[in-house]
Amino acid sequence: NAGVMQNPRHLVRRRGQEARLRCSPMKGHSHVYWYRQLPEEGLKFMVYLQKENIIDESGMPKERFSAEFPKEGPSILRIQQVVRGDSAAYFCASSRVPGQGWTEAFFGQGTRLTVV
């Protein structure tokens, strides 16, 4: 039973390029969450998606960042025109449809983005 799969594990981009981070949720999970961890900081919530729908994007920077979770395929976090400050570890988590009580989410191994 594969866990949450993120790729690539490491991504190097030059300033101004685009970065695409992919996340395949665990089997049976239809909800995806993206978090970012800047150096020496805790994880910070970015966006919460279900298939074909953004539920909460209150943690997403207003510009250059977008996320999608299509009907088929992985969730994509896209960063346009990257800057050095985007260098961070980006973690994806997935969960089943939230029900009564707490719904646990499971994290992937992360993508470490380095902007040079």
Next chain:
Amino acid sequence: DQQVKQNSPSLSVQEGRISILNCDYTNSMFDYFLWYKKYPAEGPTFLISISSIKDKNEDGRFTVFLNKSAKHLSLHIVPSQPGDSAVYFCAASGNTGTASKLTFGTGTRLQVTL
């Protein structure tokens, strides 16, 4: 505005002894609290959680205590083992019942020595 604070960036404990990791929060709307463990180059792994209606939850060697009046929670690991060496994150959630918008602390690096 750091709503979840872990004031000790690191902690060193001898094998077999108790490890106590602390966490403070400021947002009284948080009603669910979690501890995650993270090894280098890996994602956070869920360890233990507690609802705000409880003051203690125990799972094997791990116990989480919640003091709502003090807005403080702690994770006790006893006995500590070398494999427990990792970064531990405290996280809190509002009343959505989901893992969305978890607010994480900055982590405490635990080193268990022989």
